[in-house]
Amino acid sequence: xxxxxxxxxxxxxxxxxxxxxxxxxxxxxxxxxxxxxxxxxxxxxxxxxxxxxxxxxxxxxxxxxxxxxxxxxxxxxxxxxxxxxxxxxxxxxxxxxxxxxxxxxxxxxxxxxxxxxxxxxxxxxxxxxxxxxxxxxxxxxxxxxxxxxxxxxxxxxxxxxxxxxxxxxxxxxxxxxxxxxxxxxxxxxxxxxxxxxxxxxxxxxxxxxxxxxxxxxxxxxxxxxxxxxxxxxxxxxxxxxxxxxxxxxxxxxxxxxxxxxxxxxxxxxxxxxxxxxxxxx
Numbered sequence: 001x002x003x004x005x006x007x008x009x010x011x012x013x014x015x016x017x018x019x020x021x022x023x024x025x026x027x028x029x030x031x032x033x034x035x036x037x038x039x040x041x042x043x044x045x046x047x048x049x050x051x052x053x054x055x056x057x058x059x060x061x062x063x064x065x066x067x068x069x070x071x072x073x074x075x076x077x078x079x080x081x082x083x084x085x086x087x088x089x090x091x092x093x094x095x096x097x098x099x100x101x102x103x104x105x106x107x108x109x110x111x112x113x114x115x116x117x118x119x120x121x122x123x124x125x126x127x128x129x130x131x132x133x134x135x136x137x138x139x140x141x142x143x144x145x146x147x148x149x150x151x152x153x154x155x156x157x158x159x160x161x162x163x164x165x166x167x168x169x170x171x172x173x174x175x176x177x178x179x180x181x182x183x184x185x186x187x188x189x190x191x192x193x194x195x196x197x198x199x200x201x202x203x204x205x206x207x208x209x210x211x212x213x214x215x216x217x218x219x220x221x222x223x224x225x226x227x228x229x230x231x232x233x234x235x236x237x238x239x240x241x242x243x244x245x246x247x248x249x250x251x252x253x254x255x256x257x258x259x260x261x262x263x264x265x266x267x268x269x270x271x272x273x274x275x276x277x278x279x280x281x
Contacts, residue, residue, distance in 0.1 A: 004034050015044070043137050047245070080270050081270070082268055085261075118273075121246070123268075135238075135249060
């Protein structure tokens with residue numbers, strides 16, 4: 001089994017992996033398992049200035065699980081999705097403004113796909129100001145509840161929608177925009193996700209629209225309050241990018257968001273998504 005040097009970045013989320021040879025990523029049969037174990041323990045792994053090329057990034061991600069190819073066509077390398085506000089590089093750039101809000105990927109899939117297992121992001125170009133990526137543990141969010149809250153929230157279910165997340169960044173949409181948002185089906189998830197490992201986390205973020213069976217405003221206030229508690233500054237790791245950095249996060253146990261950056265910023269991240277194998281239940 002590969003032994004990693006892991007330096008924690010905060011008490012609740014994030015660790016830096018130091019001294020990792022990038023040439024081992026696609027060749028070391030045990031490295032994937034070691035990184036997945038570290039990911040389970042820390043939620044986010046920072047691999048500074050690794051300078052992975054896109055092909056090597058996709059090959060590496062295959063060590064972690066199946067690679068999502070649903071967004072192929074945006075980049076010359078299959079399995080790479082450019083995260084940028086430049087519409088010339090990503091025709092869906094307008095939707096990425098919603099990543100400025102806290103979220104968990106995969107809560108509003110087109111079908112019944114499971115949320116992504118993990119996401120790998122590498123920095124090709126960085127913003128002159130803003131553009132940090134922030135992370136908070138949704139496991140820690142659950143662990144921080146009182147016993148009474150854990151009991152009260154155990155049976156709550158929440159409706160998630162693309163419209164909810166998009167309205168946060170486009171509060172005065174055109175009818176055409178609303179129609180496009182509503183073409184994506186809504187999904188109902190438990191507020192508390194009981195994982196196969198036995199750990200529990202809270203399913204929160206921008207896509208969480210309302211609590212089933214609860215007054216609309218009361219339910220939204222509850223969700224907003226829980227999100228605020230989960231993302232207090234002492235519970236957040238903020239990564240300031242350098243070109244060549246690679247960051248991996250456990251999408252099933254981590255909330256994330258991008259700090260706002262100018263629309264004309266050259267910032268470009270190359271994302272590869274590792275397919276999920278566990279439903280929210």
